[in-house]
Amino acid sequence: MDLLTVPQVMARLRLGRSAAYDLLRTRQLASITLGRARRIPAHALTEFVHARLDQEAA
Template identity: 70%
Template sequence: MASPPPAVLHADAAPTLDLLTVPQVMARLQLSRSAVDDLLRTGQLASITLGRARRVPADFIHTRLEQDAA
């Protein structure tokens, strides 16, 4: 009897992290590239670097916007 592939066994184990590119962040926040770069540089916007690509967690943006609105 063949066992299911590992991806099927662990599909529900780890939630996926929605990562946005800088242009996607620019569109969602309606900001210029330099404004987003400033937020990233000052740490007001969290990000991770994967090789040369920078990604921003989408849930961080939603949390940050909710905090600023309150």
Template identity: 75%
Template sequence: MAAPPLAVLHAEAAPVLDLLTVPQVMARLQLGRTAVYDLIRTRQLASITLGRARRIPTHALTNLIRTRLEQDAA
């Protein structure tokens, strides 16, 4: 049995990093644009800038929700 090419192994090992736009985050959280940018400004929601575009990793959105749920449970 032949081993898969090295490129295939490397691609499978790398985690997929999905990036969301601000409007996508607005829709998922059902918040307005200002509220989302306030979360970014206060570093409650991590983001990156690519050129002039702001992108939010899906894991950052998940972390925000998890943190808020834990705070509400405490």
């Protein structure tokens, strides 16, 4: 399983730091905490994008 850092997610989604952490805080994007580090499973990012695409299509 691939785990992404917040900066990697920011780059992939082309979001700023605040927007990325807002997605994590509101649980729109799943993450885990390892020690003090926040990691986002790659499949969670894929699911997030698919959910947003479904919302836009509706």
